[in-house]
Amino acid sequence: MKPKRRPFLKLAVALAMSFPAIVAAQQTSAKTPRIGLLAWWPCGMPYASETSEFGMFMQGLHDLGYTLHELSFECRSASKQDSRLAAAARDLVQLPVDVIVTSSQPAAHAAQGATDAIPIVTIISGDPVAAGLARSLAKPGGNLTGVTYYATELAAKRLQLLMEAIPGLATVGVLANPVVSYLPFETDTKQAARHLGVALSLQQVSEPGELDAAFSRMKADGAQAALVLPDLMLADQSSRIAALAIEHHLPIMAWGSWYVADGCLMAYSADYGVMQHRLAYYVDRILKGTKPGELPIEQPTKFDLSVNLKTANALGIELPQSVLLMADEVIE
Structure with a gap:
């Protein structure tokens, strides 16, 4: 992380x-x-x-x-x-x-x-x-x-929050690193998308230099927003991802609050x-x-929603009051 x-x-x-x-x-x-x-x-x-x-x-x-x-x-x-x-x-x-x-x-x-x-x-x-x-x-x-x-319901929760923030959301882009494909996040996201009736544009990104093309493909697929799956390389590129999201007009839901601090729209995380x-x-x-x-392996009992209002304004999005009331951190 x-x-x-x-x-x-x-x-x-x-x-x-x-x-x-x-x-x-x-x-x-x-x-x-x-x-x-x-x-x-x-x-x-x-x-x-x-x-x-x-x-x-x-x-x-x-x-x-x-x-x-x-x-x-x-x-x-x-x-x-x-x-x-x-x-x-x-x-x-x-x-x-x-x-x-x-x-x-x-x-x-x-x-x-x-x-x-x-x-x-x-x-x-x-x-x-x-x-x-x-x-x-x-x-x-x-x-x-x-x-x-880890919790299996996290993928669904992130998608649900994104859908509530972007009414009418039908297609969501996904950034994933194939190097860590053994982790459960792709499978969880696909299952959640099927359950929620959302189409996915899954993009495999193994190097930072592949991000530009991945955003272009997501946009071409009709994505109206995007999820970033947990991965260290993608975490290291949070500022670049935020800039590309603005350029391609794609609201981002991420898995760590630093993404929001760096300019992405939302994150839901421990x-x-x-x-x-x-x-x-x-x-x-x-x-x-x-x-x-x-020594038992512990799990967090609290997950926080972070939102960036400056990014919402740049994207022309007016976040619903319901989302803002759920937010634990709001960057203005």
């Missing part, structure tokens, strides 16, 4: 350097826990900055009372390429580290493929049981635990900052001796 923008106050002061610099400065003893960060975005960014992949996780550690003198960090990045996650995970395993932390399901699969012994703490976008990452939510077993924001923060709890329990397989 794309990191949520927010300041980190005291933590930002403590961590206003990149992780390579932190690691070089640490005097790691045999008793200092070593946390491996399996990143999709580059490791060389300041990890307490507002664009950090692990910023809220670091805030969570800080809130639990940890300091840099008590922990050691190693970061390995896939450099924005899912295909490089496996090699990055193997690097962390070979060091080794005491626990691996990731912020996405593709990274979780890579980590679990690299080790069945080192604990893994992660955010999971799909169904962890169906994906083979856990035996059950209550008792994951194995070496992986964390938070999942709070990713809260989920990232919660990963620190799992790491704390594991470092204190609890086995990851004994």
Whole structure:
């Protein structure tokens, strides 16, 4: 997921350097826990900055009372390429580290493929049981635990909200990355569309350079709005997607609030900052001796609707009062 923008106050002061610099400065003893960060975005960014992949996780550690003198960090990045996650995970395993932390399901699969012994703490976008990452939510077993924001009804809910915002909606474009086709979102969206009587223009986008043509195809297919399915590459392109949506006059429903902050019309999602923060709890329990397989995988209980009124005006859309009353966040 794309990191949520927010300041980190005291933590930002403590961590206003990149992780390579932190690691070089640490005097790691045999008793200092070593946390491996399996990143999709580059490791060389300041990890307490507002664009950090692990910023809220670091805030969570800080809130639990940890300091840099008590922990050691190693970061390995896939450099924005899912295909490089496996090699990055193997690097962390070979060091080794005491626990691996990731912020996405593709990274979780890579980590679990690299080790069945080192604990893994992660955010999971799909169904962890169906994906083979856990035996059950209550008792994951194995070496992986964390938070999942998956619910089969999310695809239908996003479509329903889009239909309520755009009366008469008949055809919806869909942006999906075939690299993560093993995730359940395409299937869920197709099933929801059939149930709601909406036609889909499904566009497979595996590289940022394919977005322009995908929008053109959606428009040619008669799409009146579009859904963006969960994927890290697409999340990284949220600003570009927002600009293309304005250019092609296609209202967007996305899966993360940062899309709305970047100019897309709507998003319906769990709070990713809260989920990232919660990963620190799992790491704390594991470092204190609890086995990851004994820590239940949690699910968010609240999902928020975000809308961008400036974008609505640019698209010439007057959002119904019913939608505005449901919105938890309104950008004006």
